[in-house]
Structures are given as C-alpha cells and as structure tokens.
Amino acid sequence: MSDTAETPALTSPYEALPPRMRGMSVNQIAEIADMAREDPEVIKLWIGEGDLPTPPFVVEAAEAAMRAGQTRYTYSQGLPRLRQALADYHQRHWGVEVAPDRFAITAGGMNAIMQAMQATLSPGDEVIIPGPHWPNLAATVNVCGAVPVTVPLRRGADGGFSLELADIEAAITPRTRMVAICSPSNPTGWVMPKGEMIALRDLVRARDLWLLSDEVYNHFTYGNAIAPSFLELCEPDEKLLVTNTFSKNWAMTGWRAGWIVVPEGLSGTFASLCQYNTTSIPTFIQYACIAALDQGDDFIRTMVARCRESRRIFCEGLGAIPGIRLQPPEGSFYLMFSVDGETDSRALAIRILREAKVGLAPGTAFGDDPDGKLRLCFAISPGLAEQAMERLSAFFRRG
Structure with a gap:
C-alpha cells in the first residue's frame, strides 16, 4: 500500500469562493451605465448623481489642507473637528444633540452601510x-452572510407608494435582526411620515431589533420642511444606526x-x-467635509431648488x-x-438608451418588477431635463 496520501482534486478560484460570493448579483444600474458611460450624446440619468461640480469652497479647503501637509494618517473614527461639525449640522437642521463621539467617518454612504451591517449581523440573520x-x-446583507427579506411598498391607484407596518410585523421571524429603512427613498421618492416612523420605532423596540436608517436624501423634499430623522425620535443608547454621505x-x-x-x-467598536x-x-478630504458642513447650507438649497424644477418638468412631461x-x-x-x-x-x-440616447435605470435593478418600471435621476439642470424629456416623449409616443 502506498504511503502517499491521495491528492485532492483542485477547485477553480471561483468554485473556492463562499456561496454568498458566487451568488452575488450584477448591479443592473451599473450594467446599463457601462454600456454608454463614454458616449457624449447620452443624457445620463441612470445613477444618483447631480450635474453640478463640487463647490469651490470645498475644493479649496482640500487643496489648502494638502498644502499644509494634511496628507498623513489620522484618527480612524475621523477628525475631532469634523465630528464636531457633524454634531453642529444635526443640531442646526433637526434640533437634536448628538455627541461628537457618536459619529464615525466612512468611505462614503456605502461603506457606512457596510460597517453598520458588519457590526450587527451574523450569518443567517x-x-x-x-x-x-x-x-x-x-x-450588503448578502455579503455579510445574512438574508434580505423584502416587504412591498404598496402602490396606490395614483401610482404613489406607501409602507404598511403590518407587512413589516408579518415578516418578522426568530431570525430577524434588523429593519432597514431608506427615507426619502431611493428609488421611489417615498417619504416615511413621522407618525409611521414612531410606530416603527415602537415595533423594533418591542421586538428588540436593530433599526438602520439611510437618511442620505433628507434635504431633498418638495413640501415645506426637510424629512424627519430617526435621531429625533430615538434615545442615544437605542439600537439605531443612521447612515449618510457627503455625496x-x-x-x-x-x-x-x-x-x-x-x-x-x-464609539470604540466603530473606531475599530x-x-x-x-x-x-x-485627512485632506476630511477638511473638505468640514468646509461642506460649515459653509454649504446655501449650496444645498441651490441643489434642492434645481431638483424641484427638473422634477416638475419630468412629472408634467411623462x-x-x-x-x-x-x-x-x-x-x-x-x-x-x-409603462403600460x-x-x-x-x-x-x-x-431607450440606444434609440433615444437617454440613460435610465431599469426597475429590475431594485427587485421584482412585473409592471415595467423605470427610474430616472432628476438632479440635473432644468435645461438638460427639458432636453431629456423631449427625447423620452418622442420615444414613447412613437411606441
């Protein structure tokens, strides 16, 4: 009998990946965008990005910080000055006191969501x-080895979206660990009313669940006030994680x-x-972020005003x-x-991309889509919105 152990069959690198990595889906927004990113004739409404450049005072703050030598490692949780600027920002806009050490600076909103889930989820949650x-x-839930469970935003006869708390309650199982809310919503534009936020807070309290609130679009509302924050409704030591971005x-x-x-x-957990x-x-980007927070309220108002007018153009045209x-x-x-x-x-x-030269995101990028939904980003100039609407109108009217 040979003393040589039998050599196991080698797997390919792909086969050696964990199942959650092999099953990672393609982001269809990026897939459509990659078809024509470099085409100057395409009006690009597929990705959540405005057409204004970063304001000069932000760029100048980064440049000054670089010239001053702010190009080295710094606090992993973020510069103390930046965390204080964030505390001041939340006090100014929502009237809430958030201790500076409760903020952690991340590589965009995506990394904030990733860290929130890394900290709280176990495989199978x-x-x-x-x-x-x-x-x-x-x-991100899948990458962390957990399981996303979708409950529907219900759609009324007028096309508007709403969330039923009973649908969330019915979806809770012994494995449920978190409820994740994005309001104002990407992709639907739904804004969760404050009364429903309170009801959801009470539900997650009663069930001892984490609440993740993605509040990236809070300033982009078209009524008389910015969207409420769960920070207004929850105690400092509750199981609430709020993510946001400078983007x-x-x-x-x-x-x-x-x-x-x-x-x-x-704070120590998230610093790690x-x-x-x-x-x-x-570090120099963090100084740019301080400038954005301290000097950028007027710029936000400009952004929202442009969006309001472009929203009108698309809603009336479509x-x-x-x-x-x-x-x-x-x-x-x-x-x-x-689209019927x-x-x-x-x-x-x-x-639409090939025939009308307008880039839109397909509804299938955002989950099951039996009724042919499309999403467009209207964070563009009203003039460009008019051009895009002319092209879309011609496309849909010729069938």
Whole structure:
C-alpha cells in the first residue's frame, strides 16, 4: 500500500469562493451605465448623481489642507473637528444633540452601510427591507452572510407608494435582526411620515431589533420642511444606526466620504471597524467635509431648488404621455414610473438608451418588477431635463 496520501482534486478560484460570493448579483444600474458611460450624446440619468461640480469652497479647503501637509494618517473614527461639525449640522437642521463621539467617518454612504451591517449581523440573520429598494442595500446583507427579506411598498391607484407596518410585523421571524429603512427613498421618492416612523420605532423596540436608517436624501423634499430623522425620535443608547454621505448634498460623489451615527457606548467598536475597513479616509478630504458642513447650507438649497424644477418638468412631461403611470415623488431626486404593457424593464432601458440616447435605470435593478418600471435621476439642470424629456416623449409616443 502506498504511503502517499491521495491528492485532492483542485477547485477553480471561483468554485473556492463562499456561496454568498458566487451568488452575488450584477448591479443592473451599473450594467446599463457601462454600456454608454463614454458616449457624449447620452443624457445620463441612470445613477444618483447631480450635474453640478463640487463647490469651490470645498475644493479649496482640500487643496489648502494638502498644502499644509494634511496628507498623513489620522484618527480612524475621523477628525475631532469634523465630528464636531457633524454634531453642529444635526443640531442646526433637526434640533437634536448628538455627541461628537457618536459619529464615525466612512468611505462614503456605502461603506457606512457596510460597517453598520458588519457590526450587527451574523450569518443567517434576516434583514427586513421595504422594496423596491436600492440594490446595494440587499447586496450588503448578502455579503455579510445574512438574508434580505423584502416587504412591498404598496402602490396606490395614483401610482404613489406607501409602507404598511403590518407587512413589516408579518415578516418578522426568530431570525430577524434588523429593519432597514431608506427615507426619502431611493428609488421611489417615498417619504416615511413621522407618525409611521414612531410606530416603527415602537415595533423594533418591542421586538428588540436593530433599526438602520439611510437618511442620505433628507434635504431633498418638495413640501415645506426637510424629512424627519430617526435621531429625533430615538434615545442615544437605542439600537439605531443612521447612515449618510457627503455625496448628494454637496456634489461630492467622487470624494468617497460619509458618516454613520452609532449608539452611545459603541464609539470604540466603530473606531475599530473604521480602522480595519479603511484605516481612515484621507485627512485632506476630511477638511473638505468640514468646509461642506460649515459653509454649504446655501449650496444645498441651490441643489434642492434645481431638483424641484427638473422634477416638475419630468412629472408634467411623462404624465402627459398615454400609458405612463407615475406619482410625483415626495422626496429624494428620483422619479419611478411604470409603462403600460412593458414587463421587461431592463430590455426597455436598453432600447431607450440606444434609440433615444437617454440613460435610465431599469426597475429590475431594485427587485421584482412585473409592471415595467423605470427610474430616472432628476438632479440635473432644468435645461438638460427639458432636453431629456423631449427625447423620452418622442420615444414613447412613437411606441
């Protein structure tokens, strides 16, 4: 008998990946965008990004910090000055006192969500997410080895979206660990009313669950006030994690800077998570973020005003086309609409890209989509919105 052990069959690198990695889905928003990112003729409304450049005072703050030598490692949780600026910002806009040590600076809102889930989820846990939802949210749950559970945002006869608390309660199982809310919503523009936020807070309290609140679009509302924050409704030591980013308010998508608000007593945990995720984001970018917070309220108002007018252009234009169903979004800078007779929104988005030279996101990017929904981003100038609407109107009217 041979003393030589039998050599096991080698697997391919792909086969050696954990199942959650092999099953990672393609982001269809990026897939459509990659078809024409470099085409100058395409009006690009697929990704959540405005067309304004980062304001000069933010760029100048980063440049001054670099010239002053702020190019070295710093606190993993973020500069103390930046965390104080965030505390001042929340006090100014929502009237809440949040201790500076409850903020952790992240590499954008995406990394904030990742860290929130890394800190709280174990393999097999379930996370309840209202849908349609931003695809990255459910994908992050999967990456952490947990299971996303979608409950529907119900759609009324007028095309508007609403969330029933009973649907969330019915989805809770012994494995449920978290409820994740994005309000104002990407992709639907739904804004959770304050009374419903209180009811959800009470439900997660009663069931001892984590609540993740993605509040990226709070300033982008089209009524008389900005959207409420769960920080107004919860105690400092509750199981609440609030994620946000500098990307949308201050046109800083490429800077990759965001933040997370953590419960009282977890600062050390999230300082370590920041350390092991990114060490810290670049120090000079953090100085740019301080400038955005301290000097950027007028810029936010400019952004929201432009979005309001472009929202009007698209809602009126699309609403006048037979077979298109929509409800003007209450918040965010997205419009989700349905096209009668269409069941394959990905194929429809590709046709619109090729024939009308307008880039839209397919409804299938955000979950099951039986009724042919498309999402467009209207964080653009009203003039460009008019051009895009002319192209879309011509496309849909010729059939």
